[in-house]
Amino acid sequence: MNILTLDAGGTAMKYACFHDNEIVCQGERPSGSARGAEVFSGNMKAILCECLRKYPADAIGISTTGQVDAQNGSILYADDVMPGYTGMKLKEIFEAEFSLPVHIENDVNAAAIGEGTYGAGKGYPDFLMAAYGTGIGGAVMAGGTLLRGSRQAAGEFGHIRIHPGGRPCGCGGRGCYETCASATALVRNAIELDPSLTDGRKIFAAFNRGEAKVKTLVEEWVREISYGLISLIYIFNPSRILLGGGIFEQPYPVTRLREIIAGEIQKSFLPVDLIPAALGNLAGVYGMKAICCGDYPPCCPAAVSV
Ligand SMILES: [Zn+2]
CATH class of the missing domain: 3.30.420.40 (ATPase, nucleotide binding domain)
Structure with missing residues (x-):
């Protein structure tokens, strides 16, 4: 399974393409968040387009700064640091753009899911x-x-x-x-x-x-x-x-x-x-990979109790 992940933070956007459990391509760009939501989401789209040309994916996972409605894939709230981001329907926008399933999650939540599934948790x-x-x-x-x-x-x-x-x-x-x-x-x-x-x-x-x-x-x-x-x-x-x-x-x-x-x-x-x-600044992309491929949520959490 191929999964394209993007961790869109206030300063940088980190991306990683997974083939099964292996990262086959990764990188980082400035996010442009201070220039507003249109520039920010435009930068996301540019990275996704570029990666998909080289590495076709079965799903896209994006973690982002702000209060995220993970069900609908929209931004419930982002502070004034990024004008216009509140209310943006990222899932809808990118599913229409790429005709692929898109999952959206808050960045710290995604990092915790990454650590919980593959890392120190x-x-x-x-x-x-x-x-x-x-x-x-x-x-x-x-x-x-x-x-x-x-x-x-x-x-x-x-x-x-x-x-x-x-x-x-x-x-x-x-x-x-x-x-x-x-x-x-x-x-x-x-x-x-x-x-x-x-x-x-x-x-x-x-x-x-x-x-x-x-x-x-x-x-x-x-x-x-x-x-x-x-x-x-x-x-x-x-x-x-x-x-x-x-x-x-x-x-x-x-x-x-x-x-x-x-x-x-x-x-x-x-x-x-x-x-x-344990996963450093890749925790977020690992978390989105876990969500996209179904490793999170675990089917029976009690089974991993210690
Ligand atoms: Zn405070």
């Missing part, structure tokens, strides 16, 4: 995916099935109120989890300390050199991450939490989070494994 029917980047994305896998919520938006971990009255957030609230615990929040605080610490790599280089102020900064950031995770563990009682985002290529935050959580959670909720997500 495989064999764990109850896991959370928490992705730390510009903001904090989340997805909840419960009994082997994605928890969707009434408006298909369950799992927006980034807007849990951690510090009421704190920093303003893009959602209109204040003191949200992502204003304190995202990778962006870490870099923002690091720049206030030392303007040369402009990315995670530089911050952890200073951390590894033993610079005391940077060590304190990283420790405070890891604490902020733990506040959100502890609440999530009490709500969902997962057996595993997958930590997404390039920042978790660093070993220290994962090790330290394990210590904090093991020490602070009521013992009856343990063990909870914390591990970096």
Whole structure:
């Protein structure tokens, strides 16, 4: 079976053509999202056309930023970062264009499905995916099935109120989890300390050199991450939490989070494994591949219980 997948994010569009379980072609382009929905969907169409000319497909799977109605394949809500995207009927548009079945899913949900089917969540029917980047994305896998919520938006971990009255957030609230615990929040605080610490790599280089102020900064950031995770563990009682985002290529935050959580959670909720997500920035395309070929949802989730 040949499946064409596209992970259309705010910055880049990643694509991969699968032949059965193997990726035969993949790449990445700028998404053009800031220029609005027409340009964004036009860029999607251009990539799909180009891939289909070389690799005819049986189905197309697209994961995208925004609140997605996976049933109808439309965008329920996208914020002002991409004007005109709310309401766009991607499934209808691309099925008419290509005469192929098209599946649409939210990007973090797709990543969780990819990890759950082929990656670090495989064999764990109850896991959370928490992705730390510009903001904090989340997805909840419960009994082997994605928890969707009434408006298909369950799992927006980034807007849990951690510090009421704190920093303003893009959602209109204040003191949200992502204003304190995202990778962006870490870099923002690091720049206030030392303007040369402009990315995670530089911050952890200073951390590894033993610079005391940077060590304190990283420790405070890891604490902020733990506040959100502890609440999530009490709500969902997962057996595993997958930590997404390039920042978790660093070993220290994962090790330290394990210590904090093991020490602070009521013992009856343990063990909870914390591990970096395994599929990196291909998790989304693997998730769409799983949906298109029927590997997700699993036919009998109980069978994969551990
Ligand atoms: Zn918020």
